[in-house]
Amino acid sequence: MDISLQNVEYRYQVNTPFERLAIKNVSIDIPAGTFLAIIGHTGSGKSTVLQHLNALLKPTDGQVVIGERLITSQKKQKNLKEIRQRVGIVFQFPEHQLFEETVEKDICFGPMNFGVSEEEAKKRARAAIRQVGLPEEILHKSPFDLSGGQMRRVAIAGVLAMEPDVIVLDEPTAGLDPRGRKEIMDMFYSLHGTRGLSTVLVTHSMEDASRYSDQIVIMHNGEVYRKGTPKEIFSSPEGLLKLGLDVPEVVRFQLKMENSLNIRFSKTCLTMDELTDEIAAAMKRGAPK
Amino acid sequence: MNEPLVELKNVSFKYDAETGFALHNVSFNILKGEWLAIVGHNGSGKSTLAKLLNGLHFPLEGSITVGGIPLTEETVWETRKKIGMVFQNPDNQFVGTTVQDDVAFGLENHGIERNDMVQRVAQSLEKVKMAQFLNQEPHHLSGGQKQRVAIAGVIALRPNIIILDESTSMLDPRGREEVLETVRELKQDYHMTVISITHDLEEAAKADRILVMNRGQLYREGTPEEIFQMDEELVKLGLDIPFPVKLSKILREKGLPLSRHYLSEEELVEELWTSHSKM
Numbered sequence: 384m385d386i387s388l389q390n391v392e393y394r395y396q397v398n399t400p401f402e403r404l405a406i407k408n409v410s411i412d413i414p415a416g417t418f419l420a421i422i423g424h425t426g427s428g429k430s431t432v433l434q435h436l437n438a439l440l441k442p443t444d445g446q447v448v449i450g451e452r453l454i455t456s457q458k459k460q461k462n463l464k465e466i467r468q469r470v471g472i473v474f475q476f477p478e479h480q481l482f483e484e485t486v487e488k489d490i491c492f493g494p495m496n497f498g499v500s501e502e503e504a505k506k507r508a509r510a511a512i513r514q515v516g517l518p519e520e521i522l523h524k525s526p527f528d529l530s531g532g533q534m535r536r537v538a539i540a541g542v543l544a545m546e547p548d549v550i551v552l553d554e555p556t557a558g559l560d561p562r563g564r565k566e567i568m569d570m571f572y573s574l575h576g577t578r579g580l581s582t583v584l585v586t587h588s589m590e591d592a593s594r595y596s597d598q599i600v601i602m603h604n605g606e607v608y609r610k611g612t613p614k615e616i617f618s619s620p621e622g623l624l625k626l627g628l629d630v631p632e633v634v635r636f637q638l639k640m641e642n643s644l645n646i647r648f649s650k651t652c653l654t655m656d657e658l659t660d661e662i663a664a665a666m667k668r669g670a671p672k
Numbered sequence: 673m674n675e676p677l678v679e680l681k682n683v684s685f686k687y688d689a690e691t692g693f694a695l696h697n698v699s700f701n702i703l704k705g706e707w708l709a710i711v712g713h714n715g716s717g718k719s720t721l722a723k724l725l726n727g728l729h730f731p732l733e734g735s736i737t738v739g740g741i742p743l744t745e746e747t748v749w750e751t752r753k754k755i756g757m758v759f760q761n762p763d764n765q766f767v768g769t770t771v772q773d774d775v776a777f778g779l780e781n782h783g784i785e786r787n788d789m790v791q792r793v794a795q796s797l798e799k800v801k802m803a804q805f806l807n808q809e810p811h812h813l814s815g816g817q818k819q820r821v822a823i824a825g826v827i828a829l830r831p832n833i834i835i836l837d838e839s840t841s842m843l844d845p846r847g848r849e850e851v852l853e854t855v856r857e858l859k860q861d862y863h864m865t866v867i868s869i870t871h872d873l874e875e876a877a878k879a880d881r882i883l884v885m886n887r888g889q890l891y892r893e894g895t896p897e898e899i900f901q902m903d904e905e906l907v908k909l910g911l912d913i914p915f916p917v918k919l920s921k922i923l924r925e926k927g928l929p930l931s932r933h934y935l936s937e938e939e940l941v942e943e944l945w946t947s948h949s950k951m
Contacts, residue, residue: 425814425844530715558760558841560713560871561912587844629845632915639941644948659922666928666948 384469384548384581386413386436390445393431397443405431406605409445413583415548418575420584420592422628423602429585432602436551436583437470438463450548468497471547475554477538478531486512486529487522490541497545504544511540516570532563539567543574549581550574556588568595593617593631593653601628618651633658640665676701677832677865678725682734685720694720696888697734702833707859707866709876709896712885713910718869721885722837725867726757739832753782756826758839762818766810771802774810775825782829796824799861800854816847820854827858834858836868840875848872873914877935884909896935916940 391409396402406428413419413436423429434440435447438454447454449466474480483489490511491504499507509519515536521529526537535555542550552571556564572595575582586592592599593613601608601616603626609616616623620630620638630638637652646665652658678701685695695717702708712718723729724736727748736743738751759765768774772793779789797803800820810818819839826834836855840848852875859866868879876882882899884891886909892899900906900917907913913921916934924930929947934940 424846425816532714558714558838560910561873562907562910563714627846636915636919636937636941639937640944643941643945655918655922659919659926662923662944663926663928666944669948 384450385415385448386450386470386549386581387411387448388432388435388442388445389448391432391435391442391447392444393435393440394443404605406602407444409602409605409607411600411607411610413549413581415581416579417598418572418582418584418596419598419600420586420596421600421602422586422589422592423608424627427602428605429602430553431605433472433551433553433583433585436549437472438466439472464497468545469547470549470551471542471545472551473539473542473553473555475557476535477542478526478534481526481534481538484525485523486526486537489526489537490522490544493541493545507544507546508540511544512537514543514570514574515540516566532559535559535567547580549583551583551585553585554587555584556586556591571595587629589629589631589634593634601626613653614651617653637661675704677704677739678702679737680734681736683724683731683736684733685724685729685731693888695724695731698888698890699734700883700890700893702865702867703881704832705859705863705865706880707868707878708881708883709879710867710869710883710885711871711873711876711911712891715887716885716910717888718885719837720888722757722835722867722869725835726755727752753829754831755833755835756829756831757835757837758819758822758826760838760841762815762822762842763810765822766818768810770807770809771797771813771821772806774821775828778825778829792828793824796828797821799827799858800824814847815843816850819843819847819851823851823854823858827862827864830862831864833865833867836866836870838869838871841871871911873912877914877916884911900933900935 388409388411392407393405394402395405409432421429421432435442438449438460441454441456441460443456452466454460481489483492487505487508490508494504494507495501508522512519512522517533517536526534529537556567559567568591571582574580584596596613598610599613599616600610617630617634620634623630633652633655637648637658640662641647648661652661681699683695683698684693686693710718710721724731727743730745738754741747741751743751766774767777775793775796776789779792800823802817802820802824840851843851855866858864870876877896879896882896883893884899900914903913916937920930920934920940930943
């Protein structure tokens with residue numbers, strides 16, 4: 384399912400003294416199957432963009448196209464259930480939203496809410512729990528007896544069980560240790576491939592954005608500051624650094640090397656392997672005479 | 673700096689009788705004036721350790737002494753004046769309706785006299801560079817700013833020790849740097865001891881000493897230099913290797929004559945620059 388934001392503007396609390404412009408002139412295309420990363424500071428408008436992806440917010444100007452549906456400020460929206468089922472959002476610290484007595488009931492809650500039979504929901508729960516890398520036995524435990532990392536996986540399974548076409552992840556690895564972070568991201572990346580999902584990742588981690596995504600959107604002060612492939616975005620890191628944003632470690636190191644040795648590498652490196660090859664080559668060439 | 677300020681001897685702790693040990697037979701000292709990083713996988717016992725140090729829980733076995741005083745239910749109020757804690761979630765520890773009320777809260781609790789209080793609030797907010805936000809409400813602040821207000825609340829009580837319990841993990845990179853920079857300055861100006869519980873290995877690399885926790889036990893302690901020699905062993909423990917260390921290792925494998933593993937990018941660039949200009 385394609386999603387497209389076209390010149391979207393959003394103001395909070397319109398016509399009150401608290402009216403505040405959160406995003407303006409935001410255009411982002413997310414064709415089916417894309418892995419998109421959205422990056423920006425706290426307050427840059429990332430979360431506001433995110434809430435437009437399944438019509439939790441309706442733009443105050445411009446339009447959002449989600450599959451066949453057109454969302455504009457004028458139109459009164461009815462029956463958004465289908466959109467909510469097809470675009471699943473995993474919010475920050477999703478484990479805080481667990482509430483049922485057993486893991487199975489918790490995972491079944493979403494699909495049953497969308498009209499799936501109990502039997503079918505249980506079948507989906509079994510599939511989802513395996514997809515997030517947990518054993519089936521866990522279905523009969525209380526979610527509150529699990530470790531933090533397991534609880535997060537259960538919460539994610541709850542979103543997967545709705546069988547969405549698009550999955551939106553808001554800082555999915557916050558608070559996890561390095562291994563947990565890598566496991567969760569690798570899991571999303573493999574689900575992205577095997578289930579043919581579109582994935583939208585909202586993150587502070589430039590490493591994850593550079594490693595997993597096809598496209599990156601940088602938000603700044605409520606606008607799209609830049610968009611492109613990781614290569615395009617990170618080939619001119621100075622602009623990002625000026626905004627106080629990070630760049631991937633590999634890119635940052637390349638920049639430091641180039642500046643202090645007064646040399647230029649032949650390309651923008653995005654992986655450790657590319658970087659070390661370039662450094663080795665530069666060292667072999669020696670200082671410019 | 674070698675004077676032990678806090679001593680833990682054979683400390684064990686369980687959250688309830690049925691579950692396993694959250695901490696098992698942990699002993700170490702915290703030295704006056706050091707920056708001690710405590711690292712470990714989720715569930716390794718790091719945060720339990722912080723809660724014990726602050727007297728939110730007490731050891732099942734073993735003992736903790738703070739500045740020579742055994743930490744017990746009788747002495748906890750005395751020791752809490754010495755140890756201030758900054759938690760993970762900036763939104764869970766803002767109790768005042770404005771920035772200055774928030775900082776005053778702890779002082780009021782400790783019965784500090786009003787004149788003294790007004791002065792300490794102003795001074796502490798100055799110190800964390802939040803003085804111009806005195807009457808702001810919390811929802812106008814960024815995560816990093818909220819954490820700095822939390823730090824102001826802690827230092828207003830003049831503790832000797834500040835514990836950061838993953839205090840930067842929910843912040844964006846700019847917020848994280850703001851907070852760490854603030855703590856570095858405070859440490860220097862007030863000769864404070866800093867205990868930082870963290871997953872951020874770049875930050876741990878700048879500590880004086882690192883403790884590695886694993887499954888409730890103290891796995892290893894040492895300087896960053898020593899700890900990051902552990903290399904793949906750290907990955908097995910659910911941790912990672914800092915970028916400059918990883919990079920120098922691969923460069924050596926690709927035949928570059930580097931003399932050691934570097935803990936900072938600057939040192940590594942310096943070394944590369946030196947050998948580059950000699951070629």
